[in-house]
Amino acid sequence: MVALAKKITKATEKLEAYMKSENLPLPSFDADAPADYPPLPADVQQSRQDIIHAAKELSLLAHGPREAVRWGIWEFLDVLALTAVNHYGLAKLVPIDSTITLAELQTKTPLDPINLARLVRLAMTNGIFREPSPGVIAHTSASRVLAEDENMQSWIGFNGEDIFPASAHVLQALKAYPEATSLTRTGFQFAFDTVDKEPMFATFGKDPDRARRMGRAMASLTGGEGYEPSYFVDVEKGGYDFSDLDAAGGTFVDVGGSHGFICVDLAARYRNMKFVVQDLQKTVDSAPKPLCADPQVAERITLMAHDFFTEQPIKGADVYYFRWIIHNYSTPYAVRILQNLIPALKPGARIIINDHCLREPGQENPWDERVMRRMDVVMLALLNAQERTEAEFRELFAAASDGFVFKGVTRAKGCRMSVIEAVWQPDRAAGAGGQAAGAAADNAAATAAPAAVTEEEAAATAAPVAASAEPKSEEAK
Numbered sequence: 001m002v003a004l005a006k007k008i009t010k011a012t013e014k015l016e017a018y019m020k021s022e023n024l025p026l027p028s029f030d031a032d033a034p035a036d037y038p039p040l041p042a043d044v045q046q047s048r049q050d051i052i053h054a055a056k057e058l059s060l061l062a063h064g065p066r067e068a069v070r071w072g073i074w075e076f077l078d079v080l081a082l083t084a085v086n087h088y089g090l091a092k093l094v095p096i097d098s099t100i101t102l103a104e105l106q107t108k109t110p111l112d113p114i115n116l117a118r119l120v121r122l123a124m125t126n127g128i129f130r131e132p133s134p135g136v137i138a139h140t141s142a143s144r145v146l147a148e149d150e151n152m153q154s155w156i157g158f159n160g161e162d163i164f165p166a167s168a169h170v171l172q173a174l175k176a177y178p179e180a181t182s183l184t185r186t187g188f189q190f191a192f193d194t195v196d197k198e199p200m201f202a203t204f205g206k207d208p209d210r211a212r213r214m215g216r217a218m219a220s221l222t223g224g225e226g227y228e229p230s231y232f233v234d235v236e237k238g239g240y241d242f243s244d245l246d247a248a249g250g251t252f253v254d255v256g257g258s259h260g261f262i263c264v265d266l267a268a269r270y271r272n273m274k275f276v277v278q279d280l281q282k283t284v285d286s287a288p289k290p291l292c293a294d295p296q297v298a299e300r301i302t303l304m305a306h307d308f309f310t311e312q313p314i315k316g317a318d319v320y321y322f323r324w325i326i327h328n329y330s331t332p333y334a335v336r337i338l339q340n341l342i343p344a345l346k347p348g349a350r351i352i353i354n355d356h357c358l359r360e361p362g363q364e365n366p367w368d369e370r371v372m373r374r375m376d377v378v379m380l381a382l383l384n385a386q387e388r389t390e391a392e393f394r395e396l397f398a399a400a401s402d403g404f405v406f407k408g409v410t411r412a413k414g415c416r417m418s419v420i421e422a423v424w425q426p427d428r429a430a431g432a433g434g435q436a437a438g439a440a441a442d443n444a445a446a447t448a449a450p451a452a453v454t455e456e457e458a459a460a461t462a463a464p465v466a467a468s469a470e471p472k473s474e475e476a477k
């Protein structure tokens with residue numbers, strides 16, 4: 001424990017020394033403290049990570065195993081309190097620079113005094129609000145974020161009111177359908193009484209407020225540390241180098257690309273390449289026109305409606321790119337998406353997946369490991385989908401067709417997302433010589449048969465997703 005405490009001291013001294021040397025405000029619970037760290041040099045960022053991890057370990061040791069487990073399970077009550085604070089908009093009702101009594105706050109909400117007080121006071125144990133004198137509430141730096149950051153409000157709402165109930169029903173779903181591949185038999189459907197009726201996206205498609213909340217929540221997530229598009233676009237940050245394709249005036253297809261913000265960034269950097277952004281009709285219809293102000297960029301990007309559960313219509317492109325797509329699907333669906341490319345692929349075409357790629361346990365820095373493992377379980381709760389390891393991506397491509405030659409996984413430093421790449425070599429596909437698609441279909445029949453994707457399911461998955469994607473795209477503007 002002392003070793004951990006020393007590690008924390010050393011790392012904290014380094015972090016503070018850096019902040020002071022740069023004249024940056026020090027972290028604090030005060031309402032006017034900064035909500036975020038600025039980008040830090042790698043070694044200082046490492047110190048910050050060390051503090052987080054060592055402090056957690058020290059806390060667990062100080063609790064002792066039995067007490068840590070006993071009370072660890074109660075974290076869902078913290079989620080409940082935060083969800084309630086967010087749901088009733090309490091943070092927006094507390095003045096930023098002064099205080100409010102609980103009695104007055106109560107007059108502004110439908111909550112009765114007892115429930116208001118107990119939920120707020122539980123939230124306080126996690127640094128959300130403070131009570132400078134009995135019955136008087138003031139902001140902390142965290143509650144101020146809840147008051148001012150709309151995407152964060154959506155993030156809390158989506159997590160607390162959609163993912164939390166879905167998670168609570170995962171065991172029920174697993175007991176009933178242990179294979180856990182169907183989009184209509186997840187914890188989400190058990191929570192919201194839609195088992196075998198519709199996938200989550202269809203439910204959201206019927207409820208624009210809920211869809212918008214999810215879209216904004218995604219914007220909050222992907223606007224956070226480690227997910228910036230620049231990690232893919234900027235070669236200087238370890239991004240993918242498309243210089244060869246640019247020189248040849250190649251074509252890049254962003255499948256499920258929303259409103260094309262990745263292509264806009266790429267087209268600004270590469271001035272010869274052409275881009276096609278594919279998404280569902282509804283998303284295409286809601287895209288800004290033109291996609292961006294620079295005509296040289298906008299005129300090289302075509303937005304088109306395409307359902308990736310049908311055959312790829314852009315033949316002979318150089319790259320087919322999937323960002324935050326494949327992790328939304330269990331293997332039978334993901335195999336189907338890859339196979340739908342095959343009739344369009346020319347030899348040497350690259351398939352690039354931009355998703356999390358799980359490393360062996362303990363290989364990740366502990367913060368990222370926790371985020372990714374949690375995300376993996378979120379995918380289970382909502383979609384029976386999953387984050388994948390390198391081996392699982394390799395198997396996914398192999399299940400789709402032998403013609404996909406797996407190239408490996410790369411990841412820019414500081415980024416949580418990986419670039420997973422395969423190249424199409426039709427001569428490697430079983431029954432090559434114009435038979436690639438057929439061979440792939442046979443291959444898939446063998447691998448995906450146990451949990452085949454029905455047309456009905458695929459259709460139900462597809463159409464309404466656009467609604468949920470729109471707000472995300474709006475944020476991306």
Ligand SMILES: C[S@@+](CC[C@H](N)C(=O)[O-])C[C@H]1O[C@@H](n2cnc3c(N)ncnc32)[C@H](O)[C@@H]1O
Pocket residue numbers: 255256257258259278279280283306307308309322323324325461462463465466467469
């Ligand atoms: C999680 S978002 C990812 C968007 C974008 N690639 C990104 O990186 O932010 C999933 C996207 O897939 C689109 N989508 C869902 N089902 C689809 C389908 N069957 N065909 C085409 N696009 C689909 C959604 O509309 C949405 O834009």
